Amino acid sequence: MGRGVRRPWTAAAAALRSTLEAYDAAAARDVFDGLSHWHGIDVVAVEILPLLLRRLAEERPETSREHAARCEFVRGVLEECLFRVARGWAEGDGPRAVLSAASGLPREFEAIGFGLALRRRGWRIIYLGTEAPIETLRLAIEQLRPRLAVVGLSEGDRYGHHDATALRRLAIRVRLALLGASAEFAASIGATALGPDLIAEARRISVDAVEPLRH
Amino acid sequence: MTIDELVPSLIGSIYEAAIDLDRWQAVLAAVRMAFGAESVLLWRRTPSSTRAAVVCTAGLPDGVDWRRVTESSACRARLRAYESLTALEADEIGALLPLGERPFEELPTAWRERHETERGLVVTLIREPGHAALIEMVRLRGASPFAERDWDLARAVAPHLARAIVIERDRERSRIRSAAAAALGERLPMGVILVDADAALIDCSRRANEILEEGDGLYCDSGRLSTANRSECRRLHEAIHWAVGEARGAATSETFSLSVERRSGRSPLLVEVAGVTGGAAHGDLLESQALVYVKDPDRGAGISTDALRRAFGLTRTEAEVTARIATGLNHAEVAQALGVTVCAIRFHLKSIYAKTATQRQAELVYLLASDSERLAG
Numbered sequence: 001m002g003r004g005v006r007r008p009w010t011a012a013a014a015a016l017r018s019t020l021e022a023y024d025a026a027a028a029r030d031v032f033d034g035l036s037h038w039h040g041i042d043v044v045a046v047e048i049l050p051l052l053l054r055r056l057a058e059e060r061p062e063t064s065r066e067h068a069a070r071c072e073f074v075r076g077v078l079e080e081c082l083f084r085v086a087r088g089w090a091e092g093d094g095p096r097a098v099l100s101a102a103s104g105l106p107r108e109f110e111a112i113g114f115g116l117a118l119r120r121r122g123w124r125i126i127y128l129g130t131e132a133p134i135e136t137l138r139l140a141i142e143q144l145r146p147r148l149a150v151v152g153l154s155e156g157d158r159y160g161h162h163d164a165t166a167l168r169r170l171a172i173r174v175r176l177a178l179l180g181a182s183a184e185f186a187a188s189i190g191a192t193a194l195g196p197d198l199i200a201e202a203r204r205i206s207v208d209a210v211e212p213l214r215h
Numbered sequence: 216m217t218i219d220e221l222v223p224s225l226i227g228s229i230y231e232a233a234i235d236l237d238r239w240q241a242v243l244a245a246v247r248m249a250f251g252a253e254s255v256l257l258w259r260r261t262p263s264s265t266r267a268a269v270v271c272t273a274g275l276p277d278g279v280d281w282r283r284v285t286e287s288s289a290c291r292a293r294l295r296a297y298e299s300l301t302a303l304e305a306d307e308i309g310a311l312l313p314l315g316e317r318p319f320e321e322l323p324t325a326w327r328e329r330h331e332t333e334r335g336l337v338v339t340l341i342r343e344p345g346h347a348a349l350i351e352m353v354r355l356r357g358a359s360p361f362a363e364r365d366w367d368l369a370r371a372v373a374p375h376l377a378r379a380i381v382i383e384r385d386r387e388r389s390r391i392r393s394a395a396a397a398a399l400g401e402r403l404p405m406g407v408i409l410v411d412a413d414a415a416l417i418d419c420s421r422r423a424n425e426i427l428e429e430g431d432g433l434y435c436d437s438g439r440l441s442t443a444n445r446s447e448c449r450r451l452h453e454a455i456h457w458a459v460g461e462a463r464g465a466a467t468s469e470t471f472s473l474s475v476e477r478r479s480g481r482s483p484l485l486v487e488v489a490g491v492t493g494g495a496a497h498g499d500l501l502e503s504q505a506l507v508y509v510k511d512p513d514r515g516a517g518i519s520t521d522a523l524r525r526a527f528g529l530t531r532t533e534a535e536v537t538a539r540i541a542t543g544l545n546h547a548e549v550a551q552a553l554g555v556t557v558c559a560i561r562f563h564l565k566s567i568y569a570k571t572a573t574q575r576q577a578e579l580v581y582l583l584a585s586d587s588e589r590l591a592g
Contacts, residue, residue, distance in 0.1 A: 023397045069396040069418070076393020079386065083234040090227035126230050129382035136378050143371060144223050 012039065013052040020056075021070070025077045032081040041085050042120055045113025046198040049078060050106040075105060082112050086127070089115065094122035095147035098140045100132035102152035102180055110198060111152040111179055117202035123148075134166045141174050148205060150194075152179040164189050177205065218364065221249050222371045229372070233379035234386070243273035246372070250336070250365055252352040259341075259348045259380070336361045338369050340377040348380050391504060405580075406509040412459040414440045414452050417504060426509055432477035432484045433509060440507065442475050451475070451486065451507075458490040458505040472545035485510040485544065487576070508580065510542065527570045536563045540576060541583045 012035050019027040035044045056074060097118050101111030108130055115125040126144060128136055130152075141149055149170060164185075170176050171190035178186045179194050186193035194201045228245055232238040239257070247255040254274035341348040350373070354361070395409045395418065406423025410416055415438050419427065427435050433442055440455075442448040454471035474483040487508040520534035529537060532553070539549045546564075550557045564576070573579045 025393075025397065072389075072392040072396035074393075076389050076396070079389055080393075083386070087235045088231070090231045096223075124227065126227060127234065127382075128230065128378060129233065129385065132378065136374055139374055140226065144226060 012044075012048050013055060016048070017052050017055065020052075020074050020077065023073055025073075028077050029081055032078070036085065040120070042113060042117035042199055042202065045082060045116050046110055049109050049113065053106040053109070071105070078109065082109065082116070086112065086116060086119070086125070089119045089125040089127070092122070092124050094124050096124045096126060096144050097148040097150060098126045098128060098137065098144060098146045098174075099150045100128045100137055100152060101130045102154035103130040104154060107152055107154055107180055111150065114150060114179065114194070114198045114202060117199050118148075118206065121202055121206035123206070134163065134170075137170060138173075141170060146174060148177060149174045150177045150179060153181045167191065177201075218368050218371060221368065225249060225372055226375050229375045229379045230382075233382035236383070239271045240273060242376075243271055246350070246352070247273045249368060249372075250352045250361075251358075252336075252354055253358070254353045256351045256353070257348070258351065260346065336365060336369065338373050340373055341380060346384070348377065350376060395504060395506065405511075408440060408507040408509065410440050410455055410505050410507060412456055412505070414455045416440055423507075423509055426484070426511065431479050431481065432475040433486070443478060444476055447473065447475055451488070454486075454488040455505045455507070458488045474545075482512040485512060487545075487580075489575070512542065512544075527567075529567060529570055533563050533567050533570070536560060537567055537571075537579070537583070540564075541580060 016028060016031045016035065019031050032044065035048060056070065099111060099115045101108045115127060119125050126140060126146065128140060137149065137151070151167070167176065168189040176191035177194050178191050181193045183193045225245055228238065228242050232242045243255045243257060252274065254272060256269050257271040259270045336352045338350050340350055406426045407420040408416065408423045409418040416435055426433055435441070440451065442451055450473055454473060458471055471488040473486050475486055476483050489506050520538050523529050523534040523537050524531065535553060536549055539552055544552065546557050546560045550560045568574060568579065571579060571582055573582055
């Protein structure tokens with residue numbers, strides 16, 4: 001299958017989902033590790049997990065309480081899996097990327113997944129957590145001089161249009177990529193909006209930022 | 216090395232520690248080197264903790280276990296001083312350290328007198344209601360005092376240490392909620408109630424909700440888990456408090472058992488209390504909660520001893536003990552039912568835990584409930 005072609009990950013998501021629905025954390029970790037081994041952690045993080053989360057959201061259990069409990073369980077187990085793989089991602093000598101995720105699933109996992117996709121392409125990732133204060137972002141950019149800053153946006157969040165000025169100031173200092181923003185909004189503040197195919201985006205950004213260093 | 220050279224690698228390490236608790240000590244070691252300090256202590260209090268405590272150190276004398284650091288006479292005075300400092304409300308800490316940082320020399324005399332042998336630099340990292348974090352860099356008296364370069368370094372690094380602690384705190388909360396959700400996943404035959412250290416109800420399973428709505432023995436009073444009998448209620452709240460403490464501080468947690476009388480005259484409810492954390496081990500201040508398992512003996516669990524023997528290779532007696540534990544009986548009640556001593560039950564349980572790959576009673580009960588179809592009589 002060619003690059004950039006979206007694959008149907010339904011079977012992989014179903015395998016992981018069955019372990020999560022059984023509240024079996026150990027089995028879920030095993031399936032997660034197996035999927036990461038075969039498909040790559042970035043594919044699991046930005047393709048399979050969002051699909052799984054969407055399916056879980058669509059097919060709600062009997063009660064909202066059960067649904068909430070399941071979501072909490074799923075979130076805890078998968079977050080642990082992702083961060084276990086992410087360990088050491090700030091190390092090395094590649095270009096730095098500062099990353100702030102939007103809160104809530106699946107956006108938070110997409111941001112971490114994008115960080116993992118960059119990491120696979122030689123980047124050092126400084127993860128500032130969810131909804132990092134703009135001042136922390138500014139400070140990190142000033143001190144670390146990263147090649148890229150990635151900010152996850154969620155609808156109506158503090159980085160909405162009201163704080164476009166703050167984002168615009170960041171975009172002057174660093175190449176700024178927005179997750180969850182429209183292309184128009186990103187362009188209006190001098191940033192880039194990341195498209196839905198985050199692996200392709202990571203590849204594209206890496207070619208721009210890393211390749212020149214190698215020549 | 217200049218601050219500009221030091222800071223990027225320190226920041227990278229700090230944010231690594233936010234997702235990997237094992238790295239905190241390395242971070243503090245790097246901070247210690249950067250500040251030329253004799254030792255560094257990270258001190259924290261969380262909303263669910265009853266006191267503030269050191270959660271990580273670097274540079275303490277060889278052989279001093281930081282978890283037992285209060286037993287070291289060399290550190291006792293400083294820790295007592297910290298206790299008094301962080302026992303204050305967040306606003307008061309803010310008043311004491313209004314700029315977020317002050318040399319010891321500027322601290323109030325009464326506080327400073329406890330630090331006669333050292334000079335230090337204290338930086339407030341987090342000042343939120345119920346959540347405080349401080350970092351202390353200590354130099355021995357006679358060493359050069361902290362200078363402008365140290366202040367600059369502290370200002371550069373402190374916001375990231377604070378952010379990393381917030382990330383770590385959010386992850387810990389997520390782990391706790393996940394662990395609790397697994398227990399509340401409607402798969403247990405008994406009721407399961409999630410409470411905080413003050414017995415305030417956080418969540419409960421459907422079966423537990425039925426029991427609480429019946430209000431026969433156990434009920435919810437102004438959001439707090441209560442019983443009709445005052446002394447039982449006190450014991451329940453103590454058990455919850457202890458279970459939460461156990462979950463925070465120890466690798467192995469105990470389960471606390473009690474029975475709750477019912478006004479209807481039916482058999483008393485059997486209650487087990489166990490602490491729950493996300494499983495991480497960053498000091499003894501992580502937020503913790505307790506799971507209260509409630510069993511109505513009038514409703515049987517229906518576990519087959521033959522099925523238990525086949526499934527786990529238990530002896531006949533071990534299977535008898537396991538089946539009774541599954542119905543919610545405590546050790547004394549199982550001992551009475553089988554005509555043996557409580558010591559014998561504990562001995563059998565050790566073997567049962569080994570054979571079922573569990574470590575505690577709550578895990579064993581959960582395992583049996585999870586596999587109830589296969590083990591049904």
